[in-house]
Amino acid sequence: MIRGLLVAFSAVFMLVFTASAENENSYQFENEQQRATYRQLIKELRCPKCQNQNIADSNAPLAEDMRDRTYQMLKEGQSREAIIEFMVARYGDFVHYQPPFTTITSILWWGPLFIVIIGIGTAVGLTRKKKAAVELTQEERQRLEQLRKSGDE
Incomplete structure (x- = not known):
């Protein structure tokens, strides 16, 4: 076959x-x-x-x-x-397989770069947002410390 x-x-x-x-x-x-x-x-x-x-x-x-x-x-x-x-x-x-660089074709040349920059910016923004959400306030830290101490007893 x-x-x-x-x-x-x-x-x-x-x-x-x-x-x-x-x-x-x-x-x-x-x-x-x-x-x-x-x-x-x-x-x-x-x-x-x-x-x-x-x-x-x-x-x-x-x-x-x-x-x-x-x-x-x-x-x-x-x-x-x-x-x-x-x-x-x-x-x-x-x-022509090698089009000239004009206003119209500039989208083809710069488009992928802009997409990568937007992707990196989004990833950095989401990471910072997530990191900020993880940080505890002073009151939350004190409460956490109290819970740890009471759990150890």
Whole structure:
């Protein structure tokens, strides 16, 4: 049973890998640098439809269009930055795995830090409150001492 699952998993993996390799091989590049830039870009750009999958791994028609557009722009001699800017302008900051630091994205950068600070503040506040509740007044200490003495007898 497990062996059959491993064989099935391997077959699916090989099909996906082969399809990805065939897709890239259908493009003709002028040099190895251009091919490397293309590979880097399609791994760095995120498919808007698939959410957490880059356009290299996505089988969505939108990702295929993005790969084609990336190839065309590279063939036209556009820079890596120009291609990224085009994709961000067209699909939004989400399309790039490394979004710029803006007012809107600052929530993503600073949000976790604020949550940690609030958590630490809450823990310290609750600890101090609990510690204050444990402290006895002078009358309570005297009464406790009396109870101890009467219990010893």
